Amino acid sequence: MARGFKLIFEISLLLMLSGFCRASTIGVCYGRNADDLPTPDKVAQLVQQHNIKYLRIYDSNIQVLKAFANTGVELMIGITNSDLLPFSQFQSNADTWLKNSILPYYPATKITYITVGAEVTESTDNTSALVVPAMRNVFTALKKAGLHKRIKVSSTHSLGVLSRSFPPSAGAFNSSHASFLKPLLEFLAENQSPFMIDLYPYYALRDSPSNVSLDYALFQSSSEVIDPNTGLLYTNMFDAQIDALYYALMALNFRTIKIMVTETGWPSKGSPKETAATPDNAQIYNANLIRHLINDSGTPAKPGEELDVYIFSLFNENRKPGLESERNWGLFYPDQTSVYNLDVTGKGAVDMTPASNVTSGGGNSSSTTWCIASTKASEMDLQNALDWACGSGNVDCSAVQPSQPCFEPDTLLSHASFAFNSYYQQNGATDVACSFGGNGVKVDKDPSYDNCLYMTTGVGMNKTASSNTTAMTSPSSSSSTQNEAFAWTSSFLLISFLVILLNMGESMKS
Missing domain, CATH: 1.20.58 (Methane Monooxygenase Hydroxylase; Chain G, domain 1)
Known part of the structure; x- marks a missing residue:
């Protein structure tokens, strides 16, 4: 009888924990396009000091891999676009790379993802056709080493991979990328790998200030944008962009693929015309993003859905070309001092700037218009x-x-x-x-x-x-309702399961 109750207890515990074994994670991108950055070992100390548990690098630099050995920090490493050709041509190239550049440092250095190519649809050298063959060769190399279930293979994309993103329910992939996307999505679905996207509400605001408000981009909007097709309410652009991707995936019948945000953030400084690029706005965007994620509130179309996100970036990078903002996305200056106060874990208090200072950068919520x-x-x-x-x-x-x-x-x-x-x-x-x-x-x-x-x-x-506004359930409250429903259903199923086990025990006894 005691053994029977022990079995019941263990199964009950597994059932109760099954809904709590996964949560959103927050990482940081460690770009190194600069000539004044600290050495990798000092970066590893900085990362641990600030409790950053997940880090993305854009290659497989040996010094970086060595520096993060035995730190517990999980790394996403990359194969650059310039290396796609050899990786796609011969399996032996992928095998040799894994043997020489990865296996000597694994598992002391925790590697969980390999990105094969970055935003290839944005590049001018037309390397997109090389991505999936290279991904397959890397996957095969991992499989030979018995690591294909521990290290996931994917590729990162810009939002330009969509031809339409608003309203979110009309999200659709650009048909000009169809020959590239179809085999890519089939690979991701087959191997339970995430679709990786780089999302920047800042660029949407900068490039179309008359259509996007600063508050909406910064998770600070007090109003809701309604998707006319679904009736779902959106209070921030980040969620709208994520859901546009989900709908684009669903339109192609890829419903099981998860989304991972491999870059997002806000610049702290820009050119004279980039008025929204300020330390205050950067702090507010990232702090609100982190708060949004750790609550596991999900998005209007996917309430309660966990989402892994990497903030760009760890340092300001002085060699990046383009406008002033391109060199000012960092959380830290090269001397390792903070650009602004931010707790990546979301557990500490953040000194938030008053909203009155925020709206000066762009946004329009005036009651006199x-x-x-x-x-x-x-x-x-x-x-x-x-x-x-x-x-x-x-x-x-x-x-x-x-x-x-x-x-x-x-x-x-x-x-x-x-x-x-x-x-x-x-x-x-x-x-x-x-x-x-x-x-x-x-x-x-x-x-x-x-x-x-x-x-x-x-x-x-x-x-x-007023009644319409009140009647509309906000994403957070709808998420709360779903969580309550989930908890009730889980309890009901658990009790039913226990009753069945007890009846079985009584039958065996008699």
Whole structure:
């Protein structure tokens, strides 16, 4: 009988722990495109001092591998684009590389991922066709060494691999990369390897400031962007970009592939036109990202889903070409002092900059702006946008109905303007909320007339708008509900299982 209860206890413990054995992880990218960085052994000390447990390097530098031996830090190592040709041509090249560059340092140096090529679709030398053959050869070399289940093989990509990312539910891969992506995705699914993506909301803000608000990019938006196809609510660009990838994968029927973010971050300094590149914004983005991840809140389309993310980067790299921001992504200066205060573990207190200082870099949440329909928009576009705003957009359009204060003038432009503004104000008066496919225009002059009053953020919010806002479940609360449901279901299954075991025991006894 005691043995039976011991078996029941052990199985129960396994069942209870099964839901808690995996959590999001946070790593840092260790780029070395600089001539003033500390030696690898000093970097290893710095990494351990700041409790960084996961590190990405972009090659298999022997000095780095030696420096991180017996540190417990897990490394993601890389095969550069320039090495893709020999790795793809002959299996012996991959075998020799593994034998000489990896095995002498493993497992003292913990290596968990090998990236084969980096953002090849962005390169001009057309090396994408070499990636999958090289990945297969590296995988075969690992299999020969018995390490193919301990070290995962993948390749990293930029968001440019998508042809469409907004709304997230319309996420789709660029068809021009189809011949490269199909075998790549088949390899990842077959070997349970993640799809690796480099995500930068900063670039979306910098390159399209009229469509992206700073608050939305920094995880600080108090409003929600609604996906019209799913009704899901997005309060930050990071989640929207992740879900666009999930939907793109699902569209090709690759539903089991996990996503890993191999680069994301924010620059602390930029050229004069890069006004959002500040230490305050860099600190806020990374701190909010870390907080978002350690809560395991997931994304609106994947609530509660763990996500592994690597912050770019460990150091400022003075030899990187391009704008000033390119050389200022580091958490640390080359002298190992912090660029800004950040706890990568998410457990320490972070001195956050007041929001009033943040919005100066870009973002628009002013209550003294309105959104109206563009006079250049076609009637078809205006009608579609008006129908969406009054439908999926949850705008109360009763004011533009006959006999109501905003019905006259009875024109599509006037009615659309009222609806556009209502949606804009209900969703925090952000740039994104006045997009409407390029058919919305922000103005600083109140468009109200006669008895037709255009609302502003926090002012004149009617009951319909308020009730719609309240009725929409935020991602965090929906995640909480799902967690409660999961806990209840697990408990029910556990009790049922115990009852079955007890009945079996009684039957055997009798």
